[in-house]
Amino acid sequence: MRWIFLLHNNAQKRHGNWCVSSSIPPPLFIHGCLSQTDQFPWSWGFQGSEARQQHRFHSPKPCHLENLRAQDPVRRIEAEGGFTELWEPNSEELQCAGVNMVRHTIRPRGLLLPGFTNAPKLVFVVQGTGIRGVAMPGCPETYQTDLRRSQSSGNFRDQHQKIRQFREGDLLVVPAGVSHWMYNRGQSDLILIVFVDTRNVANQIDPFARKFYLAGRPEMMRRGEWEGRSYRGSSGEKSGNVVSGFADEFLEEAFQVDSGLVRKLKGEDDERDRIVLAEEDFDVLMPERDDQERSRGRYVESETENGFEETVCTLRLKHSIGRSEHADVFNTRGGRISTANFNNLPFLRQVRLSAERGVLYNKAISAPHYTVNAHTLAYATRGSARVQVVDNYGQSVFDGEVREGQVVMIPQNFVVMTKAGDRGFEWIAFKTNDNAITNLLAGRVSQMRLLPLGVVSNMYKISREEAQRLKYGQPEMRIFSPGRTQR
Template sequence: MAPKPVLLSVSLCVLVLFNGCLAQSHPRQRQMGECRLNRLDALEPTIRTEAEAGVIESWEPNDQQFRCAGVAVARRTIEPNGLLLPQYSNAPELVYIVRGRGLSGILLPGCPESYEGSLQQSQGEQSRRLQQQQDRHQKIRYVREGDILALPAGVAHWCYNEGESPLVAISLIDTTNSANQLDQRRPRHFYLAGNPEDEFQQEHQRYGQRRRQQQRQHHLLAGGEHGPRQLGGDNVFGGFDAQFLADVFNVDIETARRLQGVGDNRGNIVMVESRHLETLRPRGWSREEQEREERRERERESERERERRPSPWRRDDNGLDETICSLRLKESMDDPSRADIYNPDLGRISTVNSLTLPVLRWLQLSAERGVLYKDAMYVPHWNLNAHSVCYATKGRAQVQVVDDFGETVFDDEMREGQLLIVPQNFAMVKRASSEGFEWIAFKTTDNAMISPLAGRTSAIRAFPEEVLANAFQISREDARRLKFSRHETALAPSIRSSSESASARIRSVV
């Protein structure tokens, strides 16, 4: 039986709309000449936006280092029972949960409300009215420390802290991604509620206040037959006429003004009035049950990927064969059993890319999670095809970065809360302090690759001995020693630290 034309048209419209939201063109819209850097810095946030139930700290996006990578970064701290107001941005976003736990809603356009309240069985008129009033909404995801969320451009989302300690999330917005056709210099957040402040530019906040004062005076003078118009807050509804909103939603004028955020001074993160956010969601799941369900989701997605893998005579998919509404948008990066590189004495490296989280193929982003134990090293390496935006989540490390001229552009300690941008192909090495070091690194391509300079899989190991001997003007024996001195891959013990410890023990004995 042929599909109904109306249903077919609606389905195609939804798929094309969301495919356009996710689809990326190549190459990326990077600005030429932005990465002529002769010095890098470990940066602290410079802009602070306080709210009723938390704080948002961000790094100045017009800093030369951020312009090189074409990204912006913000750190959000949500207090217990705090709600980050619904919003969307003009560019794709990756969010890593540094600590805490909560709930996240990501609203995919055109998808059904798959979470709905139970229906009553009575057939009475009152019961039917109650059935119509049952809450229903799109899927809610549990998030906890170590999770990473992928947010396509223009997709609305919210986050709630249901734990007993602050929820801290670090967020990267890829402003020069081809999905962003609005503003390549500065991320823009469009809030759907409240009276939020600009998270990335304090000067813009002051400009916005002056602009609203001018608009308020203009509306008071030009009220027309309906009388003076009351200007709303800085959310998307704030600029519409309140009467229009009342007609659109079929609500009274007071509710329409509530939509506009009139008189709302709570900021971007608000306190939930009740002691707990009541939503429809599966209850009573243990952590093991949640992990089991996440594994099943990954298996189902892998099966779909195998089924839709392009054949040699097919250029690529057009997105119409994807199951848009069941996209997996979350991945855990803190499970040691899923590490890509692991050494029980040194640490681990975990990655998430378009192979493990396929939605990243459209976002053109990926991430690396690293844990170094005491005095362990992440051997010198470079990123082949991406800039790296590294945020320290715990501990301290000595970090060095070298540019294409062989100049040291960074040689300093990096500590928790600092951020370092390493441009593509710049070589970098990390050595953890005595307290260890942990980080999350966002990469500006969907399948970032590294090339080590030392170790079993390094470029040095791959060269013939004769090439090394002539290139470095050393003997064949020294070239062989150079090639085979390290048997580890990416993680290695610090020989200097070991010798220093041995010397200290000898001195203590003497």
């Protein structure tokens, strides 16, 4: 049977500070052997501009952001194959932004158990390499062996959905309600920083992150912790996976297995928590790299995807934001910044999130700027920096050092400026909009450059010559080289 589905996309290309929209005049119909698209409410429902602006639920109470903090995780959960660290979800900053932050450290041969959340996630690979599986509902098992040969020989061979590789510097997308797992196939620890957008419109339960595991008996956050009690001093009680609440006889009939296997499904005696150590013969089907990829010595990602050739079951859910050749802003003495938004990773339009990867060299400065349409959650991946944040009253709400492993939230429209320490500074910033727009206050393409000299001189009560120096004195853009201060 042939299914007919509609692909309709509004491609947008950014040029400088302008966004130019174009659309395909006639609808494009394609015949194929794919599942019905109504099984994928998060995949092809491109919204109008008005709907996209209302993609997040507002905070039920006013935000008190007079004193921002650089935050460390407050809770650590040990597991057999690593550990998980959690930031305080009830902090004023994270509650206002409507997000949660998690960090996984997975040891070699560690497997993060399959599960799904009630809100979309972005995952940045801080360190290590691995593979992951994303179980797209309704899609077929496209990775399979020669089933006819294995059936004739009497050997059973597996088949499953596509396995995706990732490495340090990759940004991974996980839609709400879609199960995924991750495995560390490297020789060192795999470190992942996870950003969960709990106020995203995809979350229709409540403004808290709920993780549903398919296996094991992980330690979970209880209702009281969601409603205001701190993570600190929590009991650490074990919960069950999503099948553990069903009656044994229901599961025996549903899976066609015996009672002994049902008890293992429920994980009643499983103390390994959410990260387990896999057996030595951990086996998944993956194609060998072709000769061209092998000769280059690394995995090569296609740069030609624009969203039109992506089908529901083969969506691209990764972007190598950490690679220097992907830099959108580059200063040989200052550093670089790379951006992932719906233009280079089209699926971000569906989860309505984006990210920014930044590298500042020793003593370099990131220009004073603000994000027009999004909150920003910045996680320091290496080094340290002095960060200053100013609110709408012109008051400093944060002025301090941000070190590796800490998180700082910069609210929408709050102006931020960063100066790297002696060892430089690197960060990953998650933003609550799929096309987050940054406005600069200094340097090229800044607000100051857009103003006439007469306006600048009168607004600051300075001479025309002083206004000219103020407007054109900084020739660099976004990242400023160290040591350029004029006395």
